Amino acid sequence: MDGKVAVLIPCYNEAITIAKVVDDFRRVLPEADIYVYDNNSSDGTAEIAREHGAIVVREPRQGKGNVVRSMFRDVEADYYVMVDGDDTYPAEAAPALIAPLAAGEADMTVGDRLSNGTYGEENDRAFHGFGNDLVRWLIRRIYGFAFEDVMTGYRAFTRAFVKTMPVLSAGFQIETEISIHAVDKRWRIADVPIDYRDRPEGSESKLSTFGDGAKVLMAIGALFKDYRPLAFFSWIALVFIALGLVVGVPVVAEFFATGLVPRLPSTVLAVALVFCGVLSLASGAILDTVAKADRRQWELKVYEVLEQQRRNQA
Structure with a gap:
């Protein structure tokens, strides 16, 4: 594969897992630049990531959408892999996510946790699965495209996709916004099945099931109004x-x-x-x-x- 790869890891208080995540991606993608964007962590996440060889950038505006906006603006590469810092996604799947991009077959690849059943087996938050299914159904009804997994935090993009993506969301609506943007702008999308593992003991999700879920639904309505x-x-x-x-x-x-x-x-x-x-x-x-x-x-x-x-x- 020709081209520079950047691994983008948005983080907020992931001291328990960030070292393993950085080490895993350095092992699987030794030529890639690994960026950890720290979003006001108070547990030493940034220091740990830096010690393990990541390029650490601080993003003071709270919210995952704000972090992704800065990542897309700042980082220069040919291919981008975006992954959460909670060690729920395997670094070994990164080459499979990049391959369709490098072959010119896709502009965005989506790490699909649902098709092989690992998300259902590992995730014990029932409403998260329901919310994912609801968002998938709405996008299918409104835009006519069926994502296998729309809320996954593991994706890969081409440079053209990243540098023309207008990030408007501030929080966890970012995955929905990226997905709808890709469908509306007719980017080529490929689902890549991946294994999913739940967070290790002591690591807590920052996602509010009902609060962030309501924001996601509002984002779908707002983007529907803007795009169509x-x-x-x-x-x-x-x-x-x-x-x-x-x-x-x-x-x-x-x-x-x-x-x-x-x-x-x-x-x-x-x-x-x-x-x-x-x-x-x-x-x-x-x-x-x-x-x-x-x-x-x-x-x-x-x-x-x-x-x-x-x-x-x-």
Whole structure:
């Protein structure tokens, strides 16, 4: 495989596991640069990672999304492997994640914990699995793409993907944002089955099942609005118009029967609801034009990054 590889490890209080994670990736990918971005850890994570040969960078803005944003901006490489610092993902799977990228078959590979059943066997947090399934179902229904595992923290990317990825999330919504961005921008995606192991004793997850789960669902809605505004606002328009018809049809029927409109408030409400529906549809059409213009600019940016990469390789 030709090309420089960077291993990106976002960390917050992972002193128990970070040494093993860094050592494992140094063994499996000896030519790679290993970056540990420390997110205000108070347990010595940064010092341990540095002692084991990692390039340590501090990110003061709290949240995994903020860490990933800095990683994508700062680090220069041809291929990027992003993995959590909790020692739940095997370093031995990294070459399999990079291989489709190096072969030109994918732009993002996803470490799939679910297909081989290891996540179900090792993970004892039932709602985490349910949340993953819910997010997968929503993405499949909205975007028509079926991820095997959308919430995994083990992925690999090409340089073009990383350098054109606009990271907006601040927290654990980042995996969902990356996944939806990849589908919306029609990047080539490959699922790579991996083994999963639960955290070792004493290591605790920073993910709040319900709090972060709610943020993920809100992020899906916000990205749906941003990426596909016509579809988003069409659903809102349908709701308003349906409510308007429910309120207005009896008024119209009474008018045809008697020639009178005795329920004026109902009439005004029905007209207002239908008007809101039409306004929502018009807003979606306008924003859809804006989104398509943004997509064109993004495509040109991808060409620029690819051309720069070719010049650097030459």
